[in-house]
Amino acid sequence: MIEELLQIKNDAISLILSTQTTEQLEEIRIQFLGRSGKLNIAMKQLPKLTPEERARFGKTANEIKNILEEAIINQKSKLKNQNKNKEKLSIDFTTPSIPPKIGHLHPITQAITDTVEVFKMLGYQAADGPEIETDYYNFEALNIPKDHPSRDTQMTFYLDDKEVQTNTPGEIILRTQMSGMQARVMEKMEPPVRVIVPGKVYRYEQVDASHGFEFWQLEGFLVDKHVRLTDLFGTLDYVLKALLGKNIELKFATTNFPFVEPGVDTYIKCTVCGGIGCSFCKNSGWSEIMPAGMIHPNVLRNVGFDPKVYNGFAFCIGFSRLVTLKYQMSDLRLLSNPDLRIINQF
Numbered sequence: 279m280i281e282e283l284l285q286i287k288n289d290a291i292s293l294i295l296s297t298q299t300t301e302q303l304e305e306i307r308i309q310f311l312g313r314s315g316k317l318n319i320a321m322k323q324l325p326k327l328t329p330e331e332r333a334r335f336g337k338t339a340n341e342i343k344n345i346l347e348e349a350i351i352n353q354k355s356k357l358k359n360q361n362k363n364k365e366k367l368s369i370d371f372t373t374p375s376i377p378p379k380i381g382h383l384h385p386i387t388q389a390i391t392d393t394v395e396v397f398k399m400l401g402y403q404a405a406d407g408p409e410i411e412t413d414y415y416n417f418e419a420l421n422i423p424k425d426h427p428s429r430d431t432q433m434t435f436y437l438d439d440k441e442v443q444t445n446t447p448g449e450i451i452l453r454t455q456m457s458g459m460q461a462r463v464m465e466k467m468e469p470p471v472r473v474i475v476p477g478k479v480y481r482y483e484q485v486d487a488s489h490g491f492e493f494w495q496l497e498g499f500l501v502d503k504h505v506r507l508t509d510l511f512g513t514l515d516y517v518l519k520a521l522l523g524k525n526i527e528l529k530f531a532t533t534n535f536p537f538v539e540p541g542v543d544t545y546i547k548c549t550v551c552g553g554i555g556c557s558f559c560k561n562s563g564w565s566e567i568m569p570a571g572m573i574h575p576n577v578l579r580n581v582g583f584d585p586k587v588y589n590g591f592a593f594c595i596g597f598s599r600l601v602t603l604k605y606q607m608s609d610l611r612l613l614s615n616p617d618l619r620i621i622n623q624f
């Protein structure tokens with residue numbers, strides 16, 4: 279009798295362990311532990327047994343019932359885990375993925391690319407140069423000798439070169455203006471020269487809505503025979519309207535810079551306030567965006583061009599300010615703010 283019970287147990291265990299689904303497992307459970315299951319049928323023989331045999335038989339049947347129930351629970355959780363793993367593995371590789379977040383060009387970079395394209399149409403080449411510059415290229419080659427008062431307007435960052443000992447102290451600086459590239463480029467070229475140089479410049483300046491200690495400029499210069507001041511005006515008018523729209527208003531005012539003769543300041547009607555006056559244009563309604571003028575004969579002489587044969591014009595667009603005006607931003611400092619809520623608006 280006991281052997282019959284053990285046989286039922288062994289059959290049940292081997293069937294439980296071979297199940298692949300919870301439905302199969304449930305069938306096995308009913309087959310062995312259900313009301314008309316094999317264990318209950320075996321129990322029906324109980325009255326035929328002697329009292330001692332009955333006690334032993336009942337105890338064994340109960341133990342087997344517990345063992346089988348436990349085996350079913352274990353198998354059920356094993357099957358569940360297997361299904362989970364199957365779900366993990368059943369990836370549909372053809373499903374379109376979530377597109378990764380990709381960045382975009384910074385508004386300054388976008389504007390530089392646009393500007394280079396506009397100047398290309400006029401036959402200009404774009405050049406690049408060092409941010410760490412010598413006093414000679416930044417100032418002296420541009421007709422700004424060491425004691426010239428205009429140096430005071432370009433608060434300069436001097437680099438510590440005590441360790442190097444190869445340069446006179448104060449000779450190595452962070453470039454204060456992109457105009458320093460004039461001499462570097464013209465030394466290597468013969469007229470006609472038409473070049474623009476976008477880049478970042480540094481000045482030890484008080485920072486406010488329209489001034490920064492690091493900002494972008496775009497230097498441009500043209501050297502040829504018979505160049506006139508009106509060529510400069512026409513070029514700037516064409517370029518600025520191409521970049522900022524046909525409705526902008528420009529005005530030129532005479533001024534004095536050592537590297538140009540005559541020199542002009544270019545103003546654009548403030549696009550932030552529409553000319554009414556705001557903190558960006560210092561309530562004047564106009565924003566100064568570039569010094570310009572006819573290249574001083576001394577600058578041409580410094581690079582080996584004969585000023586009796588050649589002349590030309592130069593201009594230096596305050597590029598950070600131009601971008602601020604283009605997007606009607608009220609503060610130039612927003613351009614160097616890494617906050618994505620700002621950058622993502624462009």
Ligand SMILES: [Zn+2]
Pocket residue numbers: 548549550551552553554555556557558559560561563564
């Ligand atoms: Zn304004």
